[in-house]
Amino acid sequence: SQKIEQNSEALNIQEGKTATLTCNYTNYSPAYLQWYRQDPGRGPVFLLLIRENEKEKRKERLKVTFDTTLKQSLFHITASQPADSATYLCARNGGDSSYKLIFGSGTRLLVRP
């Protein structure tokens, strides 16, 4: 079965540094990966989508990479700010339905001022 694995340990970094979060998947490469941000008591908010044939995607201070050899996606936040503190979820499309998203458990990011 397809799985998404994210580091369950929180990432604690200093303001201004680059945060890098990892997402690993099993089995065959998904057609795309999506990244979401979730704040306590709120629903996930979509950030970026990267397709299998794309190596990298950027949006303002965010960058996502997709490495089909390593079966991995990296999510970077440059010049991190305390407001970036949240849980970041990675998701892949499910193989048996293009409507199904399979989520990882998320990595909590804490940016210290």
Add this chain to the structure above:
Amino acid sequence: DTAVSQTPKYLVTQMGNDKSIKCEQNLGHDTMYWYKQDSKKFLKIMFSYNNKELIINETVPNRFSPKSPDKAHLNLHINSLELGDSAVYFCASSQSNNSPLHFGNGTRLTVT
């Protein structure tokens, strides 16, 4: 304007009761979903409807029954609630398959 809204935000009830959670989206999307987030924060899909037609039905007990009266609404009814049903339930919608999901802010269900 809230894009995906679900009610109630909190629901505390006793075992054996029947309860419903309502969801509405004003984005004009064709597809709506119910996800369950457990204590370990895993988001797992339960159901999906496309144009009022059920297209995904994961391994969910029959006690859970979704109802889609129209494209903009997807309600979740739960019969005979059990302790293990305690979780946060999220409604979401998307424009089509392979599109990003827009989530509501969740309903925290506590079964005592």
